[in-house]
Amino acid sequence: MAVCLFAMGLTSRKEKILQAIVDGYIENCQPVSSAEIKDKHLPALSSATIRNEMAALEEMGYLTQPHTSSGRIPTAEAYRLYVEKLMPRRKLSRSELKIVKRYFNKKVTELDDMLKSTAKVISEITNLTSVAYVQSADDATVTNIRIVRISDASALIIIVTDLGVLKDSTVNIGSGVTDEYCEQASRFVTEVFGGHKISEINKPKSLVKEVKREYEQVFKTVLRIFKNYSHEEMLSDIVLEGSAKILEQPEYSNLQKAKAMLEFLDAKEELVPVLQNSDDMNISIKIGKDNELRDGMPECAIVTASYNINGVTVGNAGVIGPIRMDYSKVVSVLDYLSKTVQMLPAGESASDDEAQPDDGLESSDSVSDEE
Amino acid sequence: MAVCLFAMGLTSRKEKILQAIVDGYIENCQPVSSAEIKDKHLPALSSATIRNEMAALEEMGYLTQPHTSSGRIPTAEAYRLYVEKLMPRRKLSRSELKIVKRYFNKKVTELDDMLKSTAKVISEITNLTSVAYVQSADDATVTNIRIVRISDASALIIIVTDLGVLKDSTVNIGSGVTDEYCEQASRFVTEVFGGHKISEINKPKSLVKEVKREYEQVFKTVLRIFKNYSHEEMLSDIVLEGSAKILEQPEYSNLQKAKAMLEFLDAKEELVPVLQNSDDMNISIKIGKDNELRDGMPECAIVTASYNINGVTVGNAGVIGPIRMDYSKVVSVLDYLSKTVQMLPAGESASDDEAQPDDGLESSDSVSDEE
DNA sequence: TTTAGCACTCAGCGGTTTTGATTGCTAATT
DNA sequence: AATTAGCAATCAAAACCGCTGAGTGCTAAA
Numbered sequence: 001m002a003v004c005l006f007a008m009g010l011t012s013r014k015e016k017i018l019q020a021i022v023d024g025y026i027e028n029c030q031p032v033s034s035a036e037i038k039d040k041h042l043p044a045l046s047s048a049t050i051r052n053e054m055a056a057l058e059e060m061g062y063l064t065q066p067h068t069s070s071g072r073i074p075t076a077e078a079y080r081l082y083v084e085k086l087m088p089r090r091k092l093s094r095s096e097l098k099i100v101k102r103y104f105n106k107k108v109t110e111l112d113d114m115l116k117s118t119a120k121v122i123s124e125i126t127n128l129t130s131v132a133y134v135q136s137a138d139d140a141t142v143t144n145i146r147i148v149r150i151s152d153a154s155a156l157i158i159i160v161t162d163l164g165v166l167k168d169s170t171v172n173i174g175s176g177v178t179d180e181y182c183e184q185a186s187r188f189v190t191e192v193f194g195g196h197k198i199s200e201i202n203k204p205k206s207l208v209k210e211v212k213r214e215y216e217q218v219f220k221t222v223l224r225i226f227k228n229y230s231h232e233e234m235l236s237d238i239v240l241e242g243s244a245k246i247l248e249q250p251e252y253s254n255l256q257k258a259k260a261m262l263e264f265l266d267a268k269e270e271l272v273p274v275l276q277n278s279d280d281m282n283i284s285i286k287i288g289k290d291n292e293l294r295d296g297m298p299e300c301a302i303v304t305a306s307y308n309i310n311g312v313t314v315g316n317a318g319v320i321g322p323i324r325m326d327y328s329k330v331v332s333v334l335d336y337l338s339k340t341v342q343m344l345p346a347g348e349s350a351s352d353d354e355a356q357p358d359d360g361l362e363s364s365d366s367v368s369d370e371e
Numbered sequence: 372m373a374v375c376l377f378a379m380g381l382t383s384r385k386e387k388i389l390q391a392i393v394d395g396y397i398e399n400c401q402p403v404s405s406a407e408i409k410d411k412h413l414p415a416l417s418s419a420t421i422r423n424e425m426a427a428l429e430e431m432g433y434l435t436q437p438h439t440s441s442g443r444i445p446t447a448e449a450y451r452l453y454v455e456k457l458m459p460r461r462k463l464s465r466s467e468l469k470i471v472k473r474y475f476n477k478k479v480t481e482l483d484d485m486l487k488s489t490a491k492v493i494s495e496i497t498n499l500t501s502v503a504y505v506q507s508a509d510d511a512t513v514t515n516i517r518i519v520r521i522s523d524a525s526a527l528i529i530i531v532t533d534l535g536v537l538k539d540s541t542v543n544i545g546s547g548v549t550d551e552y553c554e555q556a557s558r559f560v561t562e563v564f565g566g567h568k569i570s571e572i573n574k575p576k577s578l579v580k581e582v583k584r585e586y587e588q589v590f591k592t593v594l595r596i597f598k599n600y601s602h603e604e605m606l607s608d609i610v611l612e613g614s615a616k617i618l619e620q621p622e623y624s625n626l627q628k629a630k631a632m633l634e635f636l637d638a639k640e641e642l643v644p645v646l647q648n649s650d651d652m653n654i655s656i657k658i659g660k661d662n663e664l665r666d667g668m669p670e671c672a673i674v675t676a677s678y679n680i681n682g683v684t685v686g687n688a689g690v691i692g693p694i695r696m697d698y699s700k701v702v703s704v705l706d707y708l709s710k711t712v713q714m715l716p717a718g719e720s721a722s723d724d725e726a727q728p729d730d731g732l733e734s735s736d737s738v739s740d741e742e
Numbered sequence: 743t744t745t746a747g748c749a750c751t752c753a754g755c756g757g758t759t760t761t762g763a764t765t766g767c768t769a770a771t772t
Numbered sequence: 773a774a775t776t777a778g779c780a781a782t783c784a785a786a787a788c789c790g791c792t793g794a795g796t797g798c799t800a801a802a
Contacts, residue, residue, distance in 0.1 A: 031795090033794075033795055033796085034795080034796080035794090035795080045744085045745095046744070046745050046746080047745090047795095048744075048745055048746075048747095048797095049743085049744055049745070051795090051796070051797075052743095052744090052797095054796095055796095055797080065795095065796085066753090067751080067752060067753070068750090068751055068752070068795090068796070068797090069750080069751045069752055069753085069794070069795050069796050069797095070751095070752085070753080070794080070795065070796080071794085071795065071796090143522065144521055144522060146519050146521060148517050148519055148529065150515055150517060150529060150531040150536065151514065151515060151531060156517075156529060156536060158519065158521060158527060160521040160522060164541075165521060165527060165541060170535075170536060241637075242637060243614060243633060243637060244630055244633035244634040244636070244637045247626060247629060247630045247633060248630070253626060255618060255624060255626070255629075258618060258626075258629070259615055259618045259619070262614060262615035262618060262633075263615040265615070266612075266613060266614060266615045402764090404763075404764060404765085405764080405765080406763090406764080416775085416776095417775065417776045417777075418764095418776090419766095419775075419776050419777075419778095420774085420775055420776070422764090422765070422766075423766095423774095423775090425765095426765095426766080436764095436765085437784090438782085438783060438784065439764090439765070439766090439781090439782055439783065440763070440764050440765050440766095440781080440782045440783050440784080441763080441764065441765080441782095441783080441784080442763090442764070442765090743802100744801105744802080745800100745801085745802075746799105746800090746801080746802090747798100747799090747800090747801095748797105748798090748799090748800105749796105749797095749798090749799105750795105750796085750797085750798100751794105751795085751796080751797100752793100752794100752795095752796105753792105753793100753794095754791105754792090754793100755790105755791085755792085756789100756790095756791090756792105757788100757789085757790090757791105758787100758788080758789080758790105759786100759787080759788075759789100760785100760786080760787075760788090761784105761785085761786075761787090762783100762784100762785095762786100763782105763783095763784095763785105764781105764782085764783095765780105765781085765782075765783105766779105766780095766781085766782100767778100767779090767780090767781100768777105768778090768779090768780105769776100769777090769778090769779105770775105770776085770777075770778095771774100771775080771776070771777090772773100772774085772775070772776090
């Protein structure tokens with residue numbers, strides 16, 4: 001009865017009840033009734049008392065009823081409180097750890113593939129659709145640029161950074177260009193751009209005032225490539241895994257909603273802004289309208305973690321699903337993976353460094369277990 | 372009445388009726404009634420006559436009824452006949468051509484991206500889910516191999532073929548290795564593998580009997596990379612576009628079926644065998660059990676075209692959808708695109724060759740319209 | 743403050759009826 | 773012999789209907 005709108009301080013009993021409801025609803029996707037709570041969590045109390053508390057929680061905005069005579073379901077607000085305070089922290093189970101190992105033992109991979117594997121693991125363990133993307137290379141520091149003639153009229157520009165090799169691009173060169181020239185040009189651009197972050201390079205004011213005339217063309221081209229990197233390029237590197245899992249969630253059993261969701265996932269580019277982990281928090285949880293951006297965007301929750309190598313964020317990965325999701329599980333998986341990835345020998349060097357020490361030249365692709 | 376089981380020679384009237392039914396059903400996904408055919412296609416005849424013909428066509432295995440008192444729907448057999456004989460050949464409409472142009476004018480891209488664009492166009496025009504994949508590089512001929520030091524302890528192995536640059540792989544090298552050595556090694560492996568197809572190289576018996584001791588390690592590594600290319604690597608290069616479109620098809624309005632289909636699409640690897648365009652036909656149409664391979668595989672039709680550059684098939688792209696699909700449209704789109712792609716200046720060279728002739732060095736990425 | 747008790751609400755289920763589209767068959771017609 | 777009009781028969785889908793039961797809110801007692 002006693003309404004306390006300026007709440008924030010929930011009595012411990014209310015908290016217990018709220019948690020029970022959220023937990024229950026996460027599990028069954030069914031409105032939770034007072035009797036159910038009494039039976040499973042608070043046998044000491046009568047259902048009537050619990051009903052009263054539930055009415056209070058509804059007043060406070062944490063619960064609603066689909067219709068007058070049904071149990072309660074949590075509001076988005078309730079979930080927010082839940083992930084912040086109420087949610088049990090758990091560890092990965094034996095079998096879940098096994099899945100992780102299965103993916104990461106086998107191949108230690110390039111950055112791209114790593115994100116892919118991560119996404120697969122996440123989707124498999126959480127049974128949700130997972131998304132991963134490689135962050136724009138903005139924070140990478142250029143260490144070396146090589147221009148390599150690969151045929152009469154074309155060359156490859158290879159940009160090496162502390163985070164690995166950027167996807168290189170083929171360019172046309174006049175057929176008059178010599179190997180000699182390429183090498184000198186390589187040296188020149190490395191000199192100019194080396195040691196700088198890509199974000200710096202892309203700033204409007206140029207790093208260098210004067211460019212030797214003969215390298216002007218090369219210089220421009222490399223600059224263009226960098227420009228591409230912070231915008232377009234990153235878009236293509238979004239990985240989705242398990243989009244079919246969406247349909248397993250009862251909230252998308254309605255075809256309308258399912259379609260809306262899948263369409264949203266199809267337009268991968270639009271995912272970027274919601275995936276971006278605004279704060280430098282490791283794990284970000286966005287529930288419901290936290291991530292409103294498109295009109296038709298379906299109501300959902302997005303939990304992402306950022307993944308670091310050498311202290312630099314290389315990408316994000318996480319899940320996207322209905323607001324009612326097992327946050328506890330999701331968070332523990334993401335957390336564990338982010339730590340796992342951090343410890344992987346990544347970037348340019350392969351994993352089997354020590355394994356075959358006298359192998360002068362060792363591919364970093366997935367060949368480690370063959371032969 | 373007169374049953375003619377050993378048919379094959381349908382009377383022209385039967386053909387007309389069958390075509391009308393297939394066309395009608397493709398359009399509305401609704402059983403077609405005798406009255407409907409009379410009204411739209413054969414006003415000279417009475418519905419009773421048409422009914423008789425329909426009964427005959429049913430006897431022959433071209434039609435069925437969902438239930439006794441409904442119109443007829445085509446069987447898979449009918450579709451096969453339809454695509455072979457009955458289907459109207461059409462050209463792309465103005466607006467459809469516009470869509471194609473929109474995608475291919477903007478950027479002339481690397482092989483990968485080209486397939487992606489193709490898939491997007493296909494999906495957009497046909498309103499179906501489209502799939503594209505880059506064929507294993509087996510048929511590519513090696514023209515050049517470069518080993519480039521990119522840092523103290525790692526190098527990039529770049530394999531250039533007549534179809535373009537293979538995704539290169541980073542390898543570890545001992546830190547004692549000099550640029551000099553890399554260059555010599557490059558020359559050596561190019562000498563060995565140059566001019567050969569990857570499929571040859573991967574044959575068990577080696578091309579060369581004796582390898583200079585000092586290059587043995589390099590040699591092995593390159594060999595490994597080639598091996599990877601014909602198996603694992605190609606798997607990852609499957610592109611799906613518009614998977615949400617599946618849900619637009621009424622035959623997948625059933626959640627069960629929709630899920631089965633999406634799951635099938637999710638497991639991209641499994642798609643390869645069905646996409647493979649067995650014959651050297653340009654366009655392949657597989658309807659219903661033509662492409663049975665997995666148990667739970669949902670009933671569907673798959674239409675693919677193979678795409679060639681310099682006479683070599685570089686990949687396949689097509690659509691996957693319900694058996695009831697607009698084959699006429701799909702085929703014309705695929706056909707047109709396959710011709711378009713063939714004419715693109717592709718592989719290693721960029722499009723704007725002539726546009727900026729004195730641009731000594733021109734990126735082939737999507738920057739052509741800027742500045 | 744808690745609880746027992748009771749009336750009230752309402753989604754969902756199962757059964758029945760109605761409707762309407764469409765066929766197959768028969769008998770008449772060309 | 774082929775076509776057609778006419779008519780009874782069929783059956784999915786929609787509309788309707790009443791019941792059931794889970795669950796609540798409220799009141800009055802503990």
